[in-house]
Amino acid sequence: MTASFVLACLWVIAANVLAMIPSKDNYWTRAYFLIAIGVPLLGYLTYENGPVWGLIFLIAGASILRWPLVYLGRWVRRMVRG
Numbered sequence: 001m002t003a004s005f006v007l008a009c010l011w012v013i014a015a016n017v018l019a020m021i022p023s024k025d026n027y028w029t030r031a032y033f034l035i036a037i038g039v040p041l042l043g044y045l046t047y048e049n050g051p052v053w054g055l056i057f058l059i060a061g062a063s064i065l066r067w068p069l070v071y072l073g074r075w076v077r078r079m080v081r082g
Contacts, residue, residue, distance in 0.1 A: 004045040008057050011041055015064045031068050038065075 011034070018030045038061050046054030062069055 002048045004041070004048040005053070007041055008045050011038055012060055012064070015061075019064070028068075031065055034061075034065060035068065 015034050042054060042057055045057050
């Protein structure tokens with residue numbers, strides 16, 4: 001197992017544990033932290049293990065952080081429509 005794969009698995013575990021702990025800001029601070037750590041980790045994982053594992057990790061991260069993606073999609077739609 002490569003170091004990037006171990007780190008990616010730890011990121012997924014940490015994301016799930018952080019989601020179980022109550023939060024006053026609806027988890028946005030934790031989501032920003034996970035995104036800041038997850039994006040470079042995605043690049044590192046893809047570099048070491050190939051695009052298939054990178055895509056798998058991208059899908060896993062998107063399923064964990066689905067609400068930031070929903071709000072991003074809404075924001076992009078508003079920007080396109082004007």
